[in-house]
Amino acid sequence: MNFLLWSIIGLLLVVNGLQYFARRNQNRNLHYMATKLSRIMDEATSEQLMVMTDDRHLRTLLSAINELLAYKLQTEAEFAKTELAMRRMLANISHDLKTPLTVVLGYMETLLRHPNLSHEEREKLLTKVHTKAGEVVDLMNRFFDLAKLESGDKELPLTRVDMNEICRNNMLMFYDSLESQGLEAVIDIPDKPVYAWGNEEALDRAIGNLLSNAIRYGKDGKAVGMTLRSDERDVYIDVWDRGKGISEREQELIFERMYTLEDSRNKAFQGSGLGLTITKRLVEQLEGDIRVRSKPYEQTLFTIRLRRLS
Structure with missing residues (x-):
């Protein structure tokens, strides 16, 4: 009986000892984490918390803290990027x-x-x-248009639109400009009707912007073209030229808010760099997307993709 009692007491002492060392180790880890986290925040470094532990709950806490630190870094980077873009925008608008x-x-x-x-x-x-x-006045109107688009105040009613008619009308609107500058108009619009989910006014503006850009900065290539094509799901409007093109580095930046190309190609829309951003925002409100691909003096191609309707 005494042996059993002493065995139980011994077991309890061992358990208490293990718990004591576990708590002490946990407290030490928590103290280290708090100190390290405080230093990371004070010095604004990109470090993460690293602690070797078998404690499942502590590992979960570490993972959550590191996710928050990563999110903080991402948010700060985006804020710095936006702040730089705004400063550039204000400088460009002031100049314009x-x-x-x-x-x-x-x-x-x-x-x-x-x-x-x-x-x-x-x-x-x-x-x-x-x-x-x-x-x-035109500059200010474009600036307020972008502000409305980004704030969501300007809603575009979406309907079934005849893409053949929209593309033909836009090419017709620029025919005199093409002819006066000696540019060949290369048009590939199918006879069979192609319908998409969109807004006629927004598409006229977006396509018109792209054509204006192609005419102004693609005239060295002596040709400007438009292609309307589709597959089972989507409709594609290609606007292209054979001019000096856009560098690969700037192709990744060209649609960013207030970004102005070094060679001023974006100024075909507006010197402050609003035009391509407005074009992209319009296409996004049509639930589509726009992309660019460019090889200097071979082809600079802007493609708008929209959802196809039967």
Whole structure:
């Protein structure tokens, strides 16, 4: 009987001892984790918490903390990227506003200082003032359009649209520009009707932007083209040119908010880098996507993909 009692007491002492050492080890690990985490936060490093332990609960806690640290780093990187883009945007918009406004002020000063200008000269200057003021208004309208698109305030009603008609109409709208610059129009639009889930106004603007871009910066290639194609699920609108193209590095950045290409190709839409972003946002609201592929002086291809309807 005494042997059994002492055996139980001994077992309890062993269990208590194991629990004591386990708690002490756990407390030591927790203290290390708290100290390490505090240092990571203070120094803003990219380190993670690493503790060798068999404690399942402690491993779960470590995993959760490291996920939060990774999320924090990602959020900070995205914030820094957005902040840089906003600074670039403000600099570009300031420049784009300053240029036409400076010209307008110059014209107005000429009108004020030379009251004896002929009627023809005054009309010529006033026409230039009107044109430059229109550029400022257009810039501001595009800026507010992007703000509405990104805030979700501007809703686009989606319906079944005739893609053949939309593509033909857009090519027709730019026919005079193509002809005046000596560009060949290469059109591949099937006779069989192709329908997609979209919005006619948004598609006109997106496709028109791409055609305008191709004409302005693809004229060295002497040709601008549009292809309408489809498969069982999707509809594709290809707009291409054979101009100087877009570098591979910038193909990854071209649709980012407020990004402006170094060779100013994006300024076909707007100098502040709003145009391609607006085009992408419009296509995304149509539940589609847009991509670019470019080989200098061979083909620069923008492709809009939309959901096909029967």
